[in-house]
Amino acid sequence: MKLSSLKMRLFLIVFASTAVIGGCTVLLIIFIAVQNELQESKQQVYQLMDAVEYSAAIAGYSGNKEIANDVIKGLLRSDNVCQARLYNKTGLDIASSKYTGENKCPETIARDLHSPFDEQEIVGHLETRMDNTFIRERARREAGQLAISLLALIILPGLVIWQTIARLITIPIHYLSRQLHQITPGTSARIKSISGRKEDEIVQLAHDVNHLLGVVEDTLIEEREQRLLIKEMKQKYQHLAHHDMLTGLPNRSLFADRLQQMLAQAKRSISHGALVYLDLDKFKPVNDTLGHDVGDLVLKEIAQRLQTAVRESDTVARIGGDEFVVLLPTIESKQDAGTVAEKIRHALDQPFEIGEHTIHIGCSIGIAVYPEHGDDEISLMKNADTAMYQAKQNGRNNVQMYFEGMNPYSVAGKWPTDTAET
Amino acid sequence: MMRHILLTCIFLWTGAACAEPGITIIANSNNEMGALTRKQVADIYMGRITSLPNGSIPLPLDYQGDSEVRTRFYQSITGKNMAQINAYWARLSFTGQANPPRRLADKAAVLQVVEKNQDAMGYVDTLVPEAKVAPLLTVE
Numbered sequence: 001m002k003l004s005s006l007k008m009r010l011f012l013i014v015f016a017s018t019a020v021i022g023g024c025t026v027l028l029i030i031f032i033a034v035q036n037e038l039q040e041s042k043q044q045v046y047q048l049m050d051a052v053e054y055s056a057a058i059a060g061y062s063g064n065k066e067i068a069n070d071v072i073k074g075l076l077r078s079d080n081v082c083q084a085r086l087y088n089k090t091g092l093d094i095a096s097s098k099y100t101g102e103n104k105c106p107e108t109i110a111r112d113l114h115s116p117f118d119e120q121e122i123v124g125h126l127e128t129r130m131d132n133t134f135i136r137e138r139a140r141r142e143a144g145q146l147a148i149s150l151l152a153l154i155i156l157p158g159l160v161i162w163q164t165i166a167r168l169i170t171i172p173i174h175y176l177s178r179q180l181h182q183i184t185p186g187t188s189a190r191i192k193s194i195s196g197r198k199e200d201e202i203v204q205l206a207h208d209v210n211h212l213l214g215v216v217e218d219t220l221i222e223e224r225e226q227r228l229l230i231k232e233m234k235q236k237y238q239h240l241a242h243h244d245m246l247t248g249l250p251n252r253s254l255f256a257d258r259l260q261q262m263l264a265q266a267k268r269s270i271s272h273g274a275l276v277y278l279d280l281d282k283f284k285p286v287n288d289t290l291g292h293d294v295g296d297l298v299l300k301e302i303a304q305r306l307q308t309a310v311r312e313s314d315t316v317a318r319i320g321g322d323e324f325v326v327l328l329p330t331i332e333s334k335q336d337a338g339t340v341a342e343k344i345r346h347a348l349d350q351p352f353e354i355g356e357h358t359i360h361i362g363c364s365i366g367i368a369v370y371p372e373h374g375d376d377e378i379s380l381m382k383n384a385d386t387a388m389y390q391a392k393q394n395g396r397n398n399v400q401m402y403f404e405g406m407n408p409y410s411v412a413g414k415w416p417t418d419t420a421e422t
Numbered sequence: 423m424m425r426h427i428l429l430t431c432i433f434l435w436t437g438a439a440c441a442e443p444g445i446t447i448i449a450n451s452n453n454e455m456g457a458l459t460r461k462q463v464a465d466i467y468m469g470r471i472t473s474l475p476n477g478s479i480p481l482p483l484d485y486q487g488d489s490e491v492r493t494r495f496y497q498s499i500t501g502k503n504m505a506q507i508n509a510y511w512a513r514l515s516f517t518g519q520a521n522p523p524r525r526l527a528d529k530a531a532v533l534q535v536v537e538k539n540q541d542a543m544g545y546v547d548t549l550v551p552e553a554k555v556a557p558l559l560t561v562e
Contacts, residue, residue: 062520066518066519116510117468117502
């Protein structure tokens with residue numbers, strides 16, 4: 001049992017106070033007993049001296065040693081007297097002591113002896129010394145016996161009080177506390193109440209703690225659900241922020257990130273990367289003639305085909321109404337990019353079957369390759385765009401690789417036909 | 423006789439002597455004690471004084487039985503009654519070291535011893551003039 005535990009502390013407090021009270025009582029009893037005994041013994045010595053006074057007076061008056069001896073012997077017979085002396089001026093001096101050597105009895109009781117025939121005349125003196133050491137010892141012995149029985153009388157209630165408090169309070173609290181300590185809040189675990197106990201504060205406490213545990217569990221469950229909901233929503237909105245809602249492809253923002261990543265990666269490993277820019281050729285008329293619903297379905301199908309056409313590590317993004325880009329982060333050469341682009345063009349050149357409609361879309365593709373056609377996002381984008389417009393100008397549904405000197409003004413979309421190159 | 427004394431007492435109303443006749447303590451005419459005080463008499467009779475300044479041992483004499491004069495004598499010199507005096511002697515003589523005064527039959531015997539013995543002393547109610555003893559002290 002730990003020293004700081006309730007039961008141990010209660011035990012220590014009850015017994016420390018019992019010991020202190022008991023000790024003080026015993027000391028007080030012994031002190032009072034000794035004082036009383038001394039007082040009483042003194043009284044007895046006085047009475048004894050009263051009893052022998054007349055004989056002593058006769059001895060003093062007549063100078064009779066025999067009587068004086070009898071008186072002294074009589075006095076010494078008392079336990080309370082350790083020394084007695086009878087003397088007068090005319091040579092009588094009888095003294096006797098129980099102890100030899102040092103004087104153990106400092107307290108003297110003396111009285112004058114008056115002549116039996118003349119109250120005025122003093123015929124001798126009687127002195128006794130009280131045996132205080134013996135009286136004290138006797139008092140202590142007697143008080144000690146009383147104190148032991150009294151101590152038992154004090155310790156017994158102490159035990160009863162300790163046991164009662166332990167049974168009523170400490171043990172139940174210890175029981176509840178140990179159970180509560182093992183319970184993780186929010187679980188379905190509850191305290192087992194004390195069986196066969198009356199509805200008192202401790203049982204009430206157990207009930208209330210259980211109620212509290214219930215509330216905590218409900219709250220935690222609710223909170224967990226809400227957290228889950230928030231997480232889902234967060235994921236959803238994060239997806240929405242970075243993806244195109246219709247096709248589910250990465251949007252311009254996520255694409256910009258991926259492009260940046262691709263360039264950083266390519267710079268570190270001194271490898272190639274390609275940016276494939278494609279613009280749908282005949283999409284606007286679909287929207288205009290067949291409606292946005294059909295247009296949307298076409299866009300979804302395009303996204304599908306694009307993803308099927310590229311590898312897992314490649315990124316397909318929709319960056320405008322009918323504009324897409326494909327990032328190819330790991331290519332061996334320009335030719336690889338061209339192959340992929342051609343695959344894409346072919347995929348989109350196949351007719352789309354939407355309901356009863358058969359639709360032809362097709363696309364124009366421009367490619368810019370890192371590091372040959374630019375070593376940053378802006379130049380790569382610009383050059384891929386330039387190449388794409390070149391493809392448009394070349395009659396659509398074809399792939400153009402950028403090259404140095406390709407007319408940049410074509411980006412603006414109002415390039416003159418005479419500046420176009422192949 | 424009684425009537426005569428009574429009459430005398432009535433006539434001599436102021437005379438204290440008539441109320442009770444005094445007791446005279448007597449000694450041998452050759453004694454060297456001179457006048458004694460009542461206390462000295464008591465000390466001798468109660469056995470406290472056992473020797474005199476000149477070295478002689480005083481011989482106090484007493485009467486047998488608790489006679490009227492004896493009672494008056496002890497009452498006068500010690501202030502105690504006979505029972506107390508007897509108790510005192512009983513205690514003292516038990517030790518074997520002290521003895522009460524010698525007790526004689528009557529006044530005549532006392533006078534006879536006092537006349538003969540130089541250390542003897544006694545007491546009498548009325549002192550006859552023809553006795554050859556020295557009066558030491560008269561008490562009421």
